[in-house]
Amino acid sequence: MKFEILIPVATAATVRGLNQEDMKELNAEVLLANTYHLHLRPGDKIIRKLGGLHKFMNWNKPLFTDSGGFQAFSLGYGMEHNINKLGTIFPESRKASEKQPKIAEISDKGVAFKDLASGKLVHLNPKKSMQIQQNLGADIILAFDECTSPLSNYEYTKRAMERTHKWAKESLYHHKKSLKTEKNKKYENQSLYGVVQGGEYRNLRVESAKFISSLNFDGIAIGGSLGKSKEDMHKILDWVIPLLPENKPRHLLGIGEIEDLFKCVEKGIDTFDCVMPTRIGRRGALFISPVSGGNLKNKFRINIKNSKYKLDRKPIDRDCNCLTCKNYSRAYMNHLYKSQELAYYKLASLHNVNFMLRLMEKIRDSIGKNYFNELKKEWISA
Amino acid sequence: MKFEILIPVATAATVRGLNQEDMKELNAEVLLANTYHLHLRPGDKIIRKLGGLHKFMNWNKPLFTDSGGFQAFSLGYGMEHNINKLGTIFPESRKASEKQPKIAEISDKGVAFKDLASGKLVHLNPKKSMQIQQNLGADIILAFDECTSPLSNYEYTKRAMERTHKWAKESLYHHKKSLKTEKNKKYENQSLYGVVQGGEYRNLRVESAKFISSLNFDGIAIGGSLGKSKEDMHKILDWVIPLLPENKPRHLLGIGEIEDLFKCVEKGIDTFDCVMPTRIGRRGALFISPVSGGNLKNKFRINIKNSKYKLDRKPIDRDCNCLTCKNYSRAYMNHLYKSQELAYYKLASLHNVNFMLRLMEKIRDSIGKNYFNELKKEWISA
Numbered sequence: 001m002k003f004e005i006l007i008p009v010a011t012a013a014t015v016r017g018l019n020q021e022d023m024k025e026l027n028a029e030v031l032l033a034n035t036y037h038l039h040l041r042p043g044d045k046i047i048r049k050l051g052g053l054h055k056f057m058n059w060n061k062p063l064f065t066d067s068g069g070f071q072a073f074s075l076g077y078g079m080e081h082n083i084n085k086l087g088t089i090f091p092e093s094r095k096a097s098e099k100q101p102k103i104a105e106i107s108d109k110g111v112a113f114k115d116l117a118s119g120k121l122v123h124l125n126p127k128k129s130m131q132i133q134q135n136l137g138a139d140i141i142l143a144f145d146e147c148t149s150p151l152s153n154y155e156y157t158k159r160a161m162e163r164t165h166k167w168a169k170e171s172l173y174h175h176k177k178s179l180k181t182e183k184n185k186k187y188e189n190q191s192l193y194g195v196v197q198g199g200e201y202r203n204l205r206v207e208s209a210k211f212i213s214s215l216n217f218d219g220i221a222i223g224g225s226l227g228k229s230k231e232d233m234h235k236i237l238d239w240v241i242p243l244l245p246e247n248k249p250r251h252l253l254g255i256g257e258i259e260d261l262f263k264c265v266e267k268g269i270d271t272f273d274c275v276m277p278t279r280i281g282r283r284g285a286l287f288i289s290p291v292s293g294g295n296l297k298n299k300f301r302i303n304i305k306n307s308k309y310k311l312d313r314k315p316i317d318r319d320c321n322c323l324t325c326k327n328y329s330r331a332y333m334n335h336l337y338k339s340q341e342l343a344y345y346k347l348a349s350l351h352n353v354n355f356m357l358r359l360m361e362k363i364r365d366s367i368g369k370n371y372f373n374e375l376k377k378e379w380i381s382a
Numbered sequence: 383m384k385f386e387i388l389i390p391v392a393t394a395a396t397v398r399g400l401n402q403e404d405m406k407e408l409n410a411e412v413l414l415a416n417t418y419h420l421h422l423r424p425g426d427k428i429i430r431k432l433g434g435l436h437k438f439m440n441w442n443k444p445l446f447t448d449s450g451g452f453q454a455f456s457l458g459y460g461m462e463h464n465i466n467k468l469g470t471i472f473p474e475s476r477k478a479s480e481k482q483p484k485i486a487e488i489s490d491k492g493v494a495f496k497d498l499a500s501g502k503l504v505h506l507n508p509k510k511s512m513q514i515q516q517n518l519g520a521d522i523i524l525a526f527d528e529c530t531s532p533l534s535n536y537e538y539t540k541r542a543m544e545r546t547h548k549w550a551k552e553s554l555y556h557h558k559k560s561l562k563t564e565k566n567k568k569y570e571n572q573s574l575y576g577v578v579q580g581g582e583y584r585n586l587r588v589e590s591a592k593f594i595s596s597l598n599f600d601g602i603a604i605g606g607s608l609g610k611s612k613e614d615m616h617k618i619l620d621w622v623i624p625l626l627p628e629n630k631p632r633h634l635l636g637i638g639e640i641e642d643l644f645k646c647v648e649k650g651i652d653t654f655d656c657v658m659p660t661r662i663g664r665r666g667a668l669f670i671s672p673v674s675g676g677n678l679k680n681k682f683r684i685n686i687k688n689s690k691y692k693l694d695r696k697p698i699d700r701d702c703n704c705l706t707c708k709n710y711s712r713a714y715m716n717h718l719y720k721s722q723e724l725a726y727y728k729l730a731s732l733h734n735v736n737f738m739l740r741l742m743e744k745i746r747d748s749i750g751k752n753y754f755n756e757l758k759k760e761w762i763s764a
Contacts, residue, residue: 014718014725021705042692042717049693050713058709310424311431323403327440331432335424336396342731343396345724 003249004265004367006256006360007032007064007273008353012041013057016278017349020059026322026354027361030140032064032273033057035132036071040115040122044135052137063138064273067171067195068124069145070223070253071104071113106146108163126170134175134184142221143171145195150225157199157225164197165211172215191218193251200227202239209243219249222269226255234263241268258287258300258359262376265363272360277352282345284337287355289319289379296380302330304348309334322354323347385631386647386749388638388742389414389446389655390735394423395439398660399731402441408704408736409743412522414446414655415439417514418453422497422504426517434519445520446655449553449577450506451527451546452605452635453486453495488528490545508552516557516566524603525553527577532607539581539607546579547593554597573600575633582609584621591625601631604651608637616645623650640669640682640741644758647745654742659734664727666719669737670699671761678762684712686730691716704736705729 008015008023010031015023023031033053038044050056053063105112110125124132129144144167146160175192178184194217198204212220222240226233233255244250249270252260256274264272277287284305287294294300294317302309302316315325316333324333324347336344359379366372390397390405392413397405405413415435420426432438435445487494492507506514511526527546530539557574560566576599580586594602604622608615615637626632631652634642638656646654659669666687669676676682676699684691684698697707698715706715706729718726741761748754 012717012721012723013714014721014723017724019705019709019725019729021709041721042713046692046713050695050711056711056714056717058714310428313432323401327401327403329432329438331424331428332395332438332440335394335438339394339396339423341394341396342399342724342727343401346728347401349724 003270004360004364005029005271006261006356007271008277008357009034009273009275010057010059011275012037013047013053015349015353016275017282017345018278018353020057022346022350023059023353024061026350026357028061028353028357030062030064030271031059032066033136033138034071035065035068035129035136036113036124038065038136039068039124039132040118040120044132048135048137052135054137062140063136064140065133065136065138065142066253067129067142067144068132069111069129069142069195070147071111106160106163108166110144111146126167127174130171130174130178134178134187134190137187138190140191140193140219141175143168143192143194143217145197145223147224148197148199150200150228152199152225154199154201154204157197157201158204161197161199161204161208164195165208168194168212168215168217172217193217193219193221193249195221195223195253196240196244197224199225200232200236205236205239206243209240213243213245213248217248219251220244221251221253223253230259233260234267237264237267237269244268256356258356259296259380261356261360261363262380265367266372266376274356277356278349281348281352284348285352286316286333286348287352288317289355289359291319292317300379304330304333304337307334316351317355320351320355321358322351324351324354385652386742386746387411387653388643388738389653390659390739391416391655391657392439392441393657394419395429395435397731397735398657399664399727400660400735402439404732405441405735406443408732408739410443410735410739412444412446412653413441414448415518415520416453417447417450417511417518418495418506420447420518421450421506421514422500422502426514430517430519434517436519444522445518446522447515447518447520447524448635449511449524449526450514451493451511451524451577452529453493488542488545490548492526493528508549509556512553512556512560516560516569516572519569520572522573522575522601523557525550525574525576525599527579527605529606530579530581532582532610534581534607536581536583536586539579539583540586543579543581543586543590546577547590550576550594550597550599554599575599575601575603575631577603577605577635578622578626579606581607582614582618587618587621588625591622595625595627595630599630601633602626603633603635605635612641615642616649619646619649619651626650638738640738641678641762643738643742643745644762647749648754648758656738659738660731663730663734666730667734668698668715668730669734671701671737671741673701674699682761686712686715686719689716698733699737702733702737703740704733706733706736 007030008028011034047056113122126144133141145164148157148160194212196208196212198208226236251271252269256272284303285301286304287300309330312330366375389412390410393416429438495504508526515523526549528542530542576594578590578594580590608618633653634651638654666685667683668686669682691712694712748757
């Protein structure tokens with residue numbers, strides 16, 4: 001794996017709005033799929049019977065799976081408290097419309113989820129997470145962890161971190177053990193990453209970074225609450241990253257805004273996964289580069305719903321080489337959005353994912369060729 | 383234009399679920415867009431300002447537009463009476479869920495529609511339909527007509543036909559006149575088709591076929607109610623087609639099931655448009671050819687929702703050369719459908735549209751090479 005890579009998220013074995021041929025065309029290097037979702041539907045055993053996730057979704061490049069632990073947060077505590085990973089409070093309307101009851105119970109033994117669709121109770125723990133992820137057969141998998149919320153207090157965050165450390169050792173044990181079985185031999189190259197937790201508390205983050213680094217993981221992921229602001233996130237990364245082993249890849253879970261890519265690559269993060277480009281695209285936000293007026297203030301986005309684009313013949317971004325920008329105008333995208341046409345979701349997702357992948361490529365190139373600071377200045381220091 | 387052509391429907395300037403690059407890839411020869419929908423959104427004047435429909439939607443092959451008249455039926459009478467063009471009664475649930483009031487008023491002067499989205503009253507008549515279709519700038523446009531329902535009685539159908547004949551002359555007049563203006567010079571090659579009406583009544587169909595044939599149209603479309611069954615439809619086509627001029631193309635509006643293609647091509651229909659392949663695809667019905675078990679009884683379809691496909695590694699149809707069948711299994715499609723993933727709609731639409739376009743190509747080839755009867759027997763006489 002090359003470093004400085006942005007990993008599009010293929011939650012249910014598909015990047016929402018796109019198919020794998022699109023992802024190859026966009027030159028995505030890795031995709032990340034969700035263990036929890038695939039365990040529930042179609043089921044990891046079914047995927048195993050069908051030859052594993054690569055074959056199931058027809059993707060022969062590397063695949064990442066998460067541990068399922070994040071759902072303990074996003075479907076349990078997070079939904080209850082109506083907040084996301086960076087502490088943003090969801091609007092009440094969203095809470096009401098999603099009608100989420102408390103659906104996750106966490107103990108040292110693992111997590112019990114209630115699946116809203118089937119009503120079934122699902123148990124996850126380190127052993128089961130490893131089994132499921134081996135059934136899926138991704139190239140890189142994650143140790144089972146608990147992701148705390150920015151609203152968790154010190155006591156709770158400490159307990160969750162200790163649980164995560166216990167689970168880290170158990171994940172390693174079960175992973176190595178099951179790789180020795182005959183049926184899992186084909187996965188002997190499967191890498192396992194540990195996850196650093198500890199919320200926004202310095203001593204916990206330091207303890208977790210040291211502990212996870214001391215174990216025999218193939219890479220380190222930084223997860224959990226990264227505080228309540230970008231400043232908090234950077235502070236936390238500055239505590240953690242210097243303590244990580246130099247020779248292991250570092251993945252930052254669920255983060256990947258334009259600003260983050262520049263700043264976190266600089267701090268030493270290698271890989272990112274983020275669902276944001278497709279998610280905001282579906283809601284009308286399309287990326288533009290500085291030459292098209294993108295900046296920190298507008299978050300490098302235009303809102304294609306805006307009626308000022310009704311007669312705009314320009315492509316979304318004049319610097320972009322994607323199929324959408326080569327073939328369609330903002331006016332057409334405005335029309336497709338307003339008509340809620342399926343083609344909108346495809347063309348918007350394609351643009352946003354391509355935009356971020358190309359930006360990450362540029363960042364990588366700029367590091368190799370020593371113009372990172374100029375590039376960063378062009379984008380985020382203007 | 384070659385004959386025996388199936389025209390995918392791009393209602394709002396997009397074939398639902400696909401983009402124009404897909405349609406080029408699928409070798410679609412013509413697309414049909416809806417005058418009524420585009421008049422309302424984004425507006426035909428906006429499309430004209432943006433350089434016309436071809437440029438707006440980035441499609442440089444031929445385009446058809448309908449007259450807007452069909453909506454007098456489908457949004458007015460049809461919705462009220464809860465039936466479609468072939469007399470199928472919509473289930474009550476659909477009626478209830480769509481909550482359609484009476485929204486079209488028809489008189490000899492034209493049709494007044496209430497647009498449900500904007501609440502605006504829209505008037506259409508022959509002059510306005512020609513203006514709108516010239517603003518859109520398709521290669522082939524349709525005379526303004528009234529499409530009656532299978533529930534319309536003789537008296538009403540006769541009145542509607544007479545109105546359609548009056549409107550046919552007016553459409554011709556306004557079309558020729560406006561083509562002489564400076565601003566419409568670029569559309570001088572725009573063809574205008576007349577529409578034969580008359581419902582399921584022999585003397586009306588005969589009268590209409592003769593009348594429309596006597597006018598200076600570039601082609602003839604057969605529209606309106608085609609009775610209550612396939613037998614009715616074939617009876618009606620047998621009355622009409624022998625009366626049409628030999629040298630003008632004949633288009634059958636809104637019809638295009640597999641059986642219809644064989645039988646109607648045989649009767650002398652040249653072109654078809656049908657929204658069915660994408661519509662049924664979105665609901666889970668995917669086409670299979672006879673080698674995969676397709677036949678008249680199963681309507682050449684499998685229902686991908688069925689859990690028997692959960693572990694099915696086969697492509698949808700083993701004879702199909704589409705991207706979906708080359709790259710994905712029925713099991714993956716079953717998963718995408720159940721997860722309501724956007725990729726499902728794309729891959730399903732792509733398969734169904736490709737399937738019908740390739741079948742139409744085969745039919746065309748079989749006529750040229752004299753094996754039409756064998757092909758027909760393989761498909762619909764088994």
